[in-house]
Amino acid sequence: MAVTENVSSCSLSAMWDWSHLSLSGTPPAVTLLDAATDLLVLERNFPGALEMCERGLQIISTEPGERRNNQVKASLVVIAIQALAEMERWREVLPWMLQYYQSPQEIPHNIMEMCLLLYSRVKQPHVMLELSKDWLRGQVTRPSLQYKRVAELHLLNILLPLGHFSEAEDLAVDPRVFTKQQQEAALTAVREEKRRQEEKEAAQIESEQQNQRTLSPSGNVRGKYLQVARLLYRALSAAVTWTRRIPLRNTLLALLLLSVIILRLDPASPASQDPISRLLLLLRQIFGSLFRNR
Template sequence: MRSEPLAWPPVSAQAASLLEEAADLLVLHRDFAAAVERCEAGCDSLGTGTGHGPESSAAEVKCSLCVVGIQALAEMNRWREVLSWVLQYYHVPEHLPPKVLELCFLLYSKVGEPQVMLEVGSSWLRDQANRSLPEYGSLLELYLVHVLLPLGRFEGAEELVRGCEVFDSQQQLAFLGTIGESRCQWARQEEMRSAAEEQQDEATESVLGGLSLCCLYSSFIISSALSQKLLTTLTLLRRALRSMSSHFYLLPYKKMLLATFLLYLVVVRLDPASPTSLPFIYKLVQLFRQAWAAVFSPLHRPPIQD
């Protein structure tokens, strides 16, 4: 026997048709961008005045459209847009359907960003209207396991469990035991992390100390090499000066002085290209005789030939 199709209102029928297209694009054709477009068009066709209670057929269609849209955005690795994309149709976290909130908890926990759902989940769980929903207990458990405990919010988790009227005493004890185990595991991980950081710091200090010693040793070697090289250079320079001085001492002092004086007269005072240089040569000879007589003593005066 074939079941009769559901009689949707005109607006809901249009949204339901878009929902069917979006589901086909998501599952069969794997066209995620087109699926998101169909979901957005379906949510826009329902308008902002649609109720969010579970008794509303329009609310069910809207929730299904958001579920398909979340899956399509996640497939395109656009998970960062999921929460803002959903809230543009529900406006406040308290109005999110349980199925949509559940998907958001699981999605942001899977990608390692549970802090995104911290305030959203707290607002939804504090709402009095949501406390009467049958999914409240399961969503509270998801919030504890996938949001509060991974973030180390153990005190807030204990307060939430003790103040929850949905859980009986056994369930509360079970959840408090889970919170205690998570607290101990968190403390062990913190100790291991701090120990690893201390070991890394010690290794870094030892490496830096070794590098400092190497640098000091290298500086000492370089300075020693420079000092040895400088000492060798000074020794050679001293030997060269000693050799030059001894060579100068071997030269006749008086002859060297006379040669220097004659060179000065020829280079500075006498210009061979000048017409007046010939008369000056005679004067130069007389000056040379006078210098010769003044320099050399009468006992050692050599003969002078004109």
């Protein structure tokens, strides 16, 4: 089941549909269509092409409905959709198009094909889900080659990426859409996509579990670091609080006495050896007890 993957091919086929219309005259809408095509294809002036299409559609909306007007209208819409897509304004395509087609059944098949390909390419198939389903339901009583092409795109580009496998299987075995050989190919495509998505989901679950197992030890280490940091913070806070409670006068007096003892005693004198030794011993005991507690 070959499916055209190029959106531009739809616009080229649509331009071929209206190319013979100028032979019978050049009404304003057809003239604007010619100008929009030149702006799109030759000058690559996408905003200008969109403007020309909108002007042509305004003219057609004021004229009585004719088959030729419907063809020109469809071609203008196709050119405008192409211009919007080229400007990366694909989000505006569907609401813009629905201004000119009030119901899904009014939308020509080539425009449906173009929209299905566009939203599939930008990874937004859900946008077209309900519209294409409504379009197919409206055309099911008179299936044609164009209906089959839209149904095939709906199956491959909308239902399968969204994981609607039951609907895809029902459509794949519909004899009004596919021949026996095509049904087998469609069912194979459905099974392959279903298997691929199941494998992808299983791989994602395994990856998440592996990440949890890998991060678990580091999480424990991080918890230990946080616990130690909290203890240090509490110890420092307690030390600061204790220091603030001591009067500044007493602290200065203790430092003064300590300096007098150390500076006034001659280290070479035997009389100073005992006090200095006791002071050093006291400092060693204090530091030793601190490190042993840690």
